[in-house]
Amino acid sequence: MSDTRYLDWPFLDERHRVLARSLDEWAAANIAHAHGPDVDAECKALVRRLGDAGWLRYAVAGTACGGAGEALDTRALCLIRETLARHAGLADFAFAMQGLGSGAISLAGTPGQRERYLTRVARGEALAAFALSEPDAGSDVGAMACAGRVEGDAVVIDGQKSWISNGGIADFYVVFVRTGEAPGVRGISAFIVDAGTPGFEVAERIDVIAPHPLARLRFTGCRVPLAQRLGAPAEGFKIAMRTLDVFRTSVAAAALGFARRALDEALARATTRRMFGQTLADFQLTQAKLAQMATTIESSALLVARAAWLRDQGQSITREAAMAKMVATEGAQKVIDDAVQIFGGLSVVSEMPVERLYREIRSLRIYEGATEVQQLIIGRDLIKAFGKG
Numbered sequence: 001m002s003d004t005r006y007l008d009w010p011f012l013d014e015r016h017r018v019l020a021r022s023l024d025e026w027a028a029a030n031i032a033h034a035h036g037p038d039v040d041a042e043c044k045a046l047v048r049r050l051g052d053a054g055w056l057r058y059a060v061a062g063t064a065c066g067g068a069g070e071a072l073d074t075r076a077l078c079l080i081r082e083t084l085a086r087h088a089g090l091a092d093f094a095f096a097m098q099g100l101g102s103g104a105i106s107l108a109g110t111p112g113q114r115e116r117y118l119t120r121v122a123r124g125e126a127l128a129a130f131a132l133s134e135p136d137a138g139s140d141v142g143a144m145a146c147a148g149r150v151e152g153d154a155v156v157i158d159g160q161k162s163w164i165s166n167g168g169i170a171d172f173y174v175v176f177v178r179t180g181e182a183p184g185v186r187g188i189s190a191f192i193v194d195a196g197t198p199g200f201e202v203a204e205r206i207d208v209i210a211p212h213p214l215a216r217l218r219f220t221g222c223r224v225p226l227a228q229r230l231g232a233p234a235e236g237f238k239i240a241m242r243t244l245d246v247f248r249t250s251v252a253a254a255a256l257g258f259a260r261r262a263l264d265e266a267l268a269r270a271t272t273r274r275m276f277g278q279t280l281a282d283f284q285l286t287q288a289k290l291a292q293m294a295t296t297i298e299s300s301a302l303l304v305a306r307a308a309w310l311r312d313q314g315q316s317i318t319r320e321a322a323m324a325k326m327v328a329t330e331g332a333q334k335v336i337d338d339a340v341q342i343f344g345g346l347s348v349v350s351e352m353p354v355e356r357l358y359r360e361i362r363s364l365r366i367y368e369g370a371t372e373v374q375q376l377i378i379g380r381d382l383i384k385a386f387g388k389g
């Protein structure tokens with residue numbers, strides 16, 4: 001990593017600097033940038049390794065159940081995702097899903113639920129998944145059709161969930177279902193569904209350009225004890241949004257990690273590739289490109305640091321997290337594209353680092369709220385604040 005001056009920014013505490021530096025060393029020694037074809041096995045192994053080394057303690061809240069602190073430390077989450085993404089996208093994915101998949105339990109679980117699930121997540125002994133999206137309800141969460149009806153002491157779930165990361169390998173899923181107390185997003189509740197529960201199955205595995213475990217899930221008369229509900233009835237949407245506020249900022253941090261890696265790769269190539277009697281980096285056109293890449297990275301990093309710091313101060317960060325995600329993911333796409341251009345033909349050779357980054361960054365502009373959704377969140381918040389002012 002060529003430039004780590006951002007670690008001295010006042011948004012961070014000393015413990016964050018120590019964390020980032022020690023994770024960087026650990027990742028360099030323990031994680032390969034490339035991975036083999038069996039992503040299920042790789043993900044399980046990565047979760048185990050991250051758990052054994054203690055990094056997953058930052059993915060859950062509560063020291064009693066193995067967490068690093070009583071609350072999720074957003075700055076730590078962001079630094080870990082940024083660092084892992086810089087080393088290997090799949091390692092970032094494995095860490096992120098432990099956090100996103102169990103985030104609703106950290107934020108809204110009972111002591112019993114926290115003990116039962118978070119302890120194993122923090123040790124890397126159980127894999128977690130977050131199941132909100134459906135084939136016809138992605139950006140429009142209110143269109144959710146997967147339904148749960150209460151029968152005695154259980155909820156019976158029927159319907160589908162799509163695009164579920166860790167689908168097929170997770171040990172449990174936090175599933176959001178329409179329980180119908182009110183129309184739209186006010187009639188959704190959240191339940192923890194264990195893998196292997198009768199009536200729950202993986203309907204389809206989905207192959208994507210940056211391979212990781214992804215699936216469509218099917219629920220057919222799936223009975224889940226009401227004791228598995230997170231929070232109160234109809235609180236599901238609120239719980240999902242609270243979870244996303246934390247993890248949206250960390251998606252921005254992952255994009256930042258990809259972009260930093262792309263800039264490092266581009267610098268290494270531009271300063272050694274000889275052409276027309278000098279190096280590629282000697283050309284002013286290249287210097288302008290590198291300057292633009294670095295400035296995009298720094299502005300994304302500032303937005304990520306601000307959102308994470310504000311949340312750690314106990315403030316609501318809906319607007320700030322949306323700004324960070326939009327700028328960091330869109331910016332990283334451009335930075336990586338510039339790195340690809342600097343590498344010339346070599347950039348499109350399979351498994352070159354910049355080729356992998358080019359595939360890995362794309363879905364970050366779509367999941368956990370596409371860029372257009374972030375624009376709407378920011379725009380509406382501005383108008384609301386103007387109305388109040």
Ligand SMILES: Cc1cc2nc3c(=O)[nH]c(=O)nc-3n(C[C@H](O)[C@H](O)[C@H](O)COP(=O)(O)OP(=O)(O)OC[C@H]3O[C@@H](n4cnc5c(N)ncnc54)[C@H](O)[C@@H]3O)c2cc1C
Nearest residue numbers: 130131132133138139163164165363366367368369370372
């Ligand atoms: C790799 C990957 C992993 C994922 N993992 C998970 C997971 O673990 N759990 C989970 O629940 N979901 C997951 N998702 C789903 C993801 O959150 C959805 O794909 C996302 O919310 C967009 O929904 P959609 O795909 O249905 O697209 P649509 O909702 O059909 O949107 C398509 C496009 O329309 C545009 N758009 C959206 N809203 C507006 C608007 N108001 N105005 C103008 N344009 C708009 C955007 O450009 C958007 O990309 C994952 C998706 C991917 C690709």
